[in-house]
Amino acid sequence: MTLTRRPRPTAGVTGTYLLLMTLAVVFAGPFAWLVLAALKTKTEWVAIPAKMLPETPRWDNFTAALTEINFPAYLGNSLFLSFLYATLVTLSSAAVGFGFARLRGFGKRPLFVVLLSTMMLPQILTLIPTYVLFARAGLVNTYWPWVLWGLAGSPYLVFLFRQFFAAIPTELEDAAIIDGCGYARIFLRIFLPLSKPVLLTSFVLSFTWIWGDYIAPALFLDPDHTTLAVAISAFYLDPHGNPDDTVQAAAAALYVVPVLAVFLFAQRYFIRGIVSSGLKG
Amino acid sequence: MVATASPATRRGWRRYSSRTFYLFVAPWVLGFGLLTALPLVYALGISLTNFNGVSDRWRWVGLRNYAELLGDTDAIASLLRTLAYTAIAVPLTVGGGLGLAVLLNRRLKAVGLFRTIFFLPSVVPVVAMAIMWKLIFNRDAGILNAILEKISVTPISWLVDPNAFYALIILTLWGLGGGMVIMLAALQGVPSELEEAALVDGASRWRVFRHITVPMISPVIFFQVVTGVIASFQVIIQPLLLAQTNQVGRVAEVPQSTHLFMVQVYQEFFSGNRYGYGSAMLWMFFLVILAVTLVVLRSSRLWVYYEVDGEADR
Numbered sequence: 001m002t003l004t005r006r007p008r009p010t011a012g013v014t015g016t017y018l019l020l021m022t023l024a025v026v027f028a029g030p031f032a033w034l035v036l037a038a039l040k041t042k043t044e045w046v047a048i049p050a051k052m053l054p055e056t057p058r059w060d061n062f063t064a065a066l067t068e069i070n071f072p073a074y075l076g077n078s079l080f081l082s083f084l085y086a087t088l089v090t091l092s093s094a095a096v097g098f099g100f101a102r103l104r105g106f107g108k109r110p111l112f113v114v115l116l117s118t119m120m121l122p123q124i125l126t127l128i129p130t131y132v133l134f135a136r137a138g139l140v141n142t143y144w145p146w147v148l149w150g151l152a153g154s155p156y157l158v159f160l161f162r163q164f165f166a167a168i169p170t171e172l173e174d175a176a177i178i179d180g181c182g183y184a185r186i187f188l189r190i191f192l193p194l195s196k197p198v199l200l201t202s203f204v205l206s207f208t209w210i211w212g213d214y215i216a217p218a219l220f221l222d223p224d225h226t227t228l229a230v231a232i233s234a235f236y237l238d239p240h241g242n243p244d245d246t247v248q249a250a251a252a253a254l255y256v257v258p259v260l261a262v263f264l265f266a267q268r269y270f271i272r273g274i275v276s277s278g279l280k281g
Numbered sequence: 282m283v284a285t286a287s288p289a290t291r292r293g294w295r296r297y298s299s300r301t302f303y304l305f306v307a308p309w310v311l312g313f314g315l316l317t318a319l320p321l322v323y324a325l326g327i328s329l330t331n332f333n334g335v336s337d338r339w340r341w342v343g344l345r346n347y348a349e350l351l352g353d354t355d356a357i358a359s360l361l362r363t364l365a366y367t368a369i370a371v372p373l374t375v376g377g378g379l380g381l382a383v384l385l386n387r388r389l390k391a392v393g394l395f396r397t398i399f400f401l402p403s404v405v406p407v408v409a410m411a412i413m414w415k416l417i418f419n420r421d422a423g424i425l426n427a428i429l430e431k432i433s434v435t436p437i438s439w440l441v442d443p444n445a446f447y448a449l450i451i452l453t454l455w456g457l458g459g460g461m462v463i464m465l466a467a468l469q470g471v472p473s474e475l476e477e478a479a480l481v482d483g484a485s486r487w488r489v490f491r492h493i494t495v496p497m498i499s500p501v502i503f504f505q506v507v508t509g510v511i512a513s514f515q516v517i518i519q520p521l522l523l524a525q526t527n528q529v530g531r532v533a534e535v536p537q538s539t540h541l542f543m544v545q546v547y548q549e550f551f552s553g554n555r556y557g558y559g560s561a562m563l564w565m566f567f568l569v570i571l572a573v574t575l576v577v578l579r580s581s582r583l584w585v586y587y588e589v590d591g592e593a594d595r
Contacts, residue, residue, distance in 0.1 A: 030413040050427040096309040105302025124515040129320035152312020212406025252412040
């Protein structure tokens, strides 16, 4: 039935293609311009009138990007924080999602409503007060905030797991309960192994959240301990203290390429995460 | 204080034990209390003081911060600017996402490639996004002015007033692919029999789209509007990072036209050290967002179509 979805005449197909191709150029343009800027010398970059292509592509900007600031250290910080948070938040959200999907408890429904409403709560509102609190508790410039955020789970991912777990037939756990299996074991041995695609979706999404986050590391971490996101946004300066555009472009390219690569490989997990939350919200 | 002695536990069957449920949801419950509720309450507390973030010599000032806020023309202006930004950016992103989804919901070659190209920008981290667009908006070296010069438009300073506002909108629109993917999934869920029946009955393409397709996917459009509104109220990083940092150091002078409410709050906290006042701003903003969200939610009964036969629970 679905095969014959749209037996449609070819009217306007050429026009659609032209439109799509124009739009594709517009959407892909910024990526191309970033790479071109990264391959230019400083004089080529500031030349008037602006030039599209560099005379010869130069990789100097990339070596400068890696050496002008302590790129490996910031990269390490970004990877460590993203990995730490993604692991914790995925496991904790899975457990909470399991609770909401499979267990009964007093006050479960209102609690779920609270969870859904926090998805609507602008996170920026709590971030600054959290910073003030954590500063008083001596947690600023440590990675503890990310541990706590990870352990707390993310309402969005909880929802993702809940939807997945709720669709699993109850026969599985009935059998396990009859065999004397506790819910902890049921969760760890049956539900987690079944949910590999969702675990991966959750991990990939949460990893990119931290990798891409700017405001939390900018607030909570000193320049020495900060992430790549903060470092590339501000640390590339020429001897006069002005932003070093071409080197910054090279650094930004190095910074986005992993995200794009992960995305292209794990596209369906990204889209699943986005679509299921968007459709069922 | 986990409710261990609730009535449900006395049923004796482990399956319905509240205790197990609370053990599983404890991470989120504790996290919500500690990392969401507590900061909000704390902010409410310091909004009633003149706390400056460092000194312990603060005192209660009652509602004075709120009274000051009502007369603070800069803050009110930035609030109105945020509302204007939301009113422009949300319809454009949602409409644009829907438009692209409609284009891609056809049997065309290379649909997957186009979908990827349109979606890719929405996964780019905001820092990289800002760097990329600063290279494009650059007055002398940027490609946008180079293209405009070809059609003999004099170079435009994109990142200063009043153009910075449009630059911000353009940057926002670049990321509309996330919404497009959701719309596309929704469109593919519309039963084709409905549309085909209407076409057979002689309805025009546009009428079918307007009176069948759009109502069928209106819950998804609605969800996009709600999350879009909430997201655009929060915008702070883009204006901060798009601001020209010509001077030594990192203190960016955010142009007036992109000086959104959260930017103003940020500056009260971290440039002015007015934690009490900044917290009052946060709380007022919280109430404004709540009010706007409720208005949008209430409006849904006017234009959102829900199927009632429960078929959605498959």
